[in-house]
Amino acid sequence: MRLIDVARLLFGVFAVLFLIAPLIAILPLAFTSSIFLTYPIPDYSLRWFRELAVADAWRLSIVNSLIVGTGTTILAGVLGTMAALGLRNSGLILPGLFRTAFLLPMVVPAVVLGVGMQVFFVQIGFANSYAGVICAHTVVAVPFVVVSVSASLAGIDRRVERAALSLGASPLTVFRRVTLPLALPGILSGAVFAFATSLDEVVLTLFVAGPNQRTLARQMFSTIRENISPAIAAAAFLFIVGTLLVAAIALLIRSRSTQPKTPA
Amino acid sequence: MAQSNIRFEQVNKSFGTLRVVDDLNLTIDQGEFLSLLGPSGSGKTTILMMLAGFESPTSGTISLGSQRIDQLPPYKRNMGVVFQNYALFPHMDVAANVAFPLEMRGIAKADIAEKVTRALDMVQLGTLKDRRPSQLSGGQQQRVALARALVFEPSVVLMDEPLGALDKQLREQMQLDIRALHRRLGLTIVFVTHDQSEALTMSDRIAVFNRGRIEQIGSPREIYDQPHSRFVAQFIGETNLVEGTLAENGQSGATVALPGGGTIRVQPSGAPQQSQKILVSVRPERIRLDKGGKTDNSYSATITDAVYHGDHLRIQLDGDAFGFIVKADRSRADRSRAEWSPGDRVTVSFSASDCWMLPA
Structure with a gap:
C-alpha cells in the first residue's frame, strides 16, 4: 500500500471517530449500576432504563416526545410536500425567493424563532399547549421535508406525467397515480427527518412548551443541570435506538419501492 | 366512416x-x-x-x-x-x-x-x-x-x-x-x-x-x-450543388451555363426563368465514373479522395469546372476498376434527367 493510501485511510478513520466519539462516550453509561454519570463503570445493570419507565417525569416526557414527534411529522410532511409540489410549478413567479423562504428556518437562529414564537403564542393563547409545540417543531422540520421531497420530485421525468395525461388521466389522477407514488420515497425520508428534528429540538421547546409538554430532549436538558443522573445516558440510548429504527424503516420502505421485481 | x-x-x-x-x-x-x-x-x-x-x-x-x-x-x-x-x-x-x-x-x-x-x-x-x-x-x-x-x-x-x-x-x-x-x-x-x-x-x-x-x-x-x-436538397440526403445561369429552358431539355465556362444539360422545369441564377442538384449516386457511350453530361476530373464504405465507395473529385462527391456503387459497372486512388484522372458523367434545378 502506498503512503498516500495509508494517509487517506487514517484520515477517514479519524473523521469517523471524531463524529461518533461522543456517542461512544455516553452510551456505555446507560448500563451503569452507579448513581453517577461518570466512568469507570462499577457494574452493568438496567436500573436506569427501569428508572425511565417508572419515574413520572421521564415516562411523561417520552410520551410527550412521541405525541409531538408524530404531530410534527404529519403536519410538516403534508406542508413540506405541498410546498415542494408548489415550488415545482413552472409558472411560479420568483421561485428562488419562495424556495429560500421555505428553507429559512434552517438558518434562522432557533433562539430568535423561540422568542418570537413565545410572544406570539401567548398573544393568541397558543402557549403551553401541544398544538403550540407541534407548530413550533413543524416550522423547523418543514425545510427538511421540502428539500427531501424536492429532490425526489426533481427525479421524476416530466414526460412520464405528460404520457399519463395523453393516455387520458386528468391532472388529479396523474398526481395520484404517477407523481405521488414516485415522490413517496422522498416524502417518507422527509417525514423521518421531521420526526428526528422534533425529537431533538430543545431550544424552541424551552420557549413554547409548558410543564405538561416537557419532551424527552427538554427533560434531559433540565436533568443534566439539576442532577446528573445516568438516566440521561439511558434516555440518550433510547433516542439513538429510536432514530436508527425509524431510519431503518424508511430505508426498508425505500428499497422495497425501488427494488425491481424478480424477472418472470 | x-x-x-x-x-x-x-x-x-x-x-x-x-x-x-x-x-x-x-x-x-x-x-x-x-x-x-x-x-x-x-x-x-x-x-x-x-x-x-x-x-x-x-x-x-x-x-x-x-x-x-x-x-x-x-x-x-x-x-x-x-x-x-x-x-x-x-x-x-x-x-x-x-x-x-x-x-x-x-x-x-x-x-x-x-x-x-x-x-x-x-x-x-x-x-x-x-x-x-x-x-x-x-x-x-x-x-x-x-x-x-x-x-x-x-x-x-x-x-x-x-x-x-x-x-x-x-x-x-x-x-x-x-x-x-x-x-x-x-x-x-x-x-x-x-x-x-x-x-x-x-x-x-x-x-x-x-x-x-x-x-x-x-x-x-x-x-x-x-x-x-x-435547404431541402442538402437536408435530405447528400447532393452536389452547382451554381449556374439558366441558358435555355425548352421542351426537349434545359441548359445551364456555368460561370467558369461549359454547360450542364438538365431536366426541364417550369419554375425558373431564363438567365436566372440557379442551382443544379445532382445526387452522388447518380454520377458514373469512366462510363463509355453517350451521356448528356460528362466532365473530366481528378480524384482527391476515395473512402471505402463497404457497399459503396465515396469518392471526392475536383473537376475543372466544379467539385463532386460521387457514391460509386460497388455492384455497378464502376466495379470494372478495382480501385480508385487519389490523383487518378477520370471522366464523370450523368444524365440530364438526374439534374434538378433549384432557385439559387
Whole structure:
C-alpha cells in the first residue's frame, strides 16, 4: 500500500471517530449500576432504563416526545410536500425567493424563532399547549421535508406525467397515480427527518412548551443541570435506538419501492 | 366512416419573442403517415406538442374532423403519444403500464386483461408482462410504449423521435414494425424525426421544416428527387450543388451555363426563368465514373479522395469546372476498376434527367 493510501485511510478513520466519539462516550453509561454519570463503570445493570419507565417525569416526557414527534411529522410532511409540489410549478413567479423562504428556518437562529414564537403564542393563547409545540417543531422540520421531497420530485421525468395525461388521466389522477407514488420515497425520508428534528429540538421547546409538554430532549436538558443522573445516558440510548429504527424503516420502505421485481 | 383530417390553420407559436412556428397551414389525412422532418429548433416537436395538447398555439386553430381541438386538454384528445425516452411509468410493471389508458377509460377488468394481452402480443412482448421498465432493454421499452399508445385504439398516434435512442439495427427493425402496424390498423401517424433516412423509408408524406416553416411537403420521392430549395436538397440526403445561369429552358431539355465556362444539360422545369441564377442538384449516386457511350453530361476530373464504405465507395473529385462527391456503387459497372486512388484522372458523367434545378 502506498503512503498516500495509508494517509487517506487514517484520515477517514479519524473523521469517523471524531463524529461518533461522543456517542461512544455516553452510551456505555446507560448500563451503569452507579448513581453517577461518570466512568469507570462499577457494574452493568438496567436500573436506569427501569428508572425511565417508572419515574413520572421521564415516562411523561417520552410520551410527550412521541405525541409531538408524530404531530410534527404529519403536519410538516403534508406542508413540506405541498410546498415542494408548489415550488415545482413552472409558472411560479420568483421561485428562488419562495424556495429560500421555505428553507429559512434552517438558518434562522432557533433562539430568535423561540422568542418570537413565545410572544406570539401567548398573544393568541397558543402557549403551553401541544398544538403550540407541534407548530413550533413543524416550522423547523418543514425545510427538511421540502428539500427531501424536492429532490425526489426533481427525479421524476416530466414526460412520464405528460404520457399519463395523453393516455387520458386528468391532472388529479396523474398526481395520484404517477407523481405521488414516485415522490413517496422522498416524502417518507422527509417525514423521518421531521420526526428526528422534533425529537431533538430543545431550544424552541424551552420557549413554547409548558410543564405538561416537557419532551424527552427538554427533560434531559433540565436533568443534566439539576442532577446528573445516568438516566440521561439511558434516555440518550433510547433516542439513538429510536432514530436508527425509524431510519431503518424508511430505508426498508425505500428499497422495497425501488427494488425491481424478480424477472418472470 | 366520417373523415377526420387533422387541420392546422394559420397556426403560430411564439415563446417570448421567438417565433417557433410561423403561420402553419397543414392538413393531415386520415390514415396518413406524415413525418415532420427538420433540424432541431425547426419547430417540428412544438407542432407535435400542440397536437398532443401540451402546448397551445399563440394564434390559429387546430381541428380534428369537425371538432376544434386546440383548447382541449391533453387527456381529452384521445391520441396516442410515444415519447423519445419512452416515458414508461417506472413504478408499474409492463402490464400495468399498458392497462393504464384502459383504466382511465373505465373499461371492465376482464376486458382490460384481454386487451393488454393482445396489445403486448402485437409487439411480441407477451412473456414480459410482469417486468418493470427498468428491467427491459431500450427496444423492449419502446415496444411497451407503443403498445400503451395503441391499446386504447386511438385514431391518431403521435411519435416524437421514438427511435432516436435505439441502435441502428434495432431502429431499422422498429421502423418496419411501426410501418406494418400503421398499414394493418389504418392509423394516422404523425412522426417527428431529424433522421432523413427514417423519414424517407417510413412516410406517406414528409413535411420538411426549417425555422418554423414548411420548406416543402410531399412524398419521399418528391422530396428526394425534386427538392424545392437548397435547404431541402442538402437536408435530405447528400447532393452536389452547382451554381449556374439558366441558358435555355425548352421542351426537349434545359441548359445551364456555368460561370467558369461549359454547360450542364438538365431536366426541364417550369419554375425558373431564363438567365436566372440557379442551382443544379445532382445526387452522388447518380454520377458514373469512366462510363463509355453517350451521356448528356460528362466532365473530366481528378480524384482527391476515395473512402471505402463497404457497399459503396465515396469518392471526392475536383473537376475543372466544379467539385463532386460521387457514391460509386460497388455492384455497378464502376466495379470494372478495382480501385480508385487519389490523383487518378477520370471522366464523370450523368444524365440530364438526374439534374434538378433549384432557385439559387
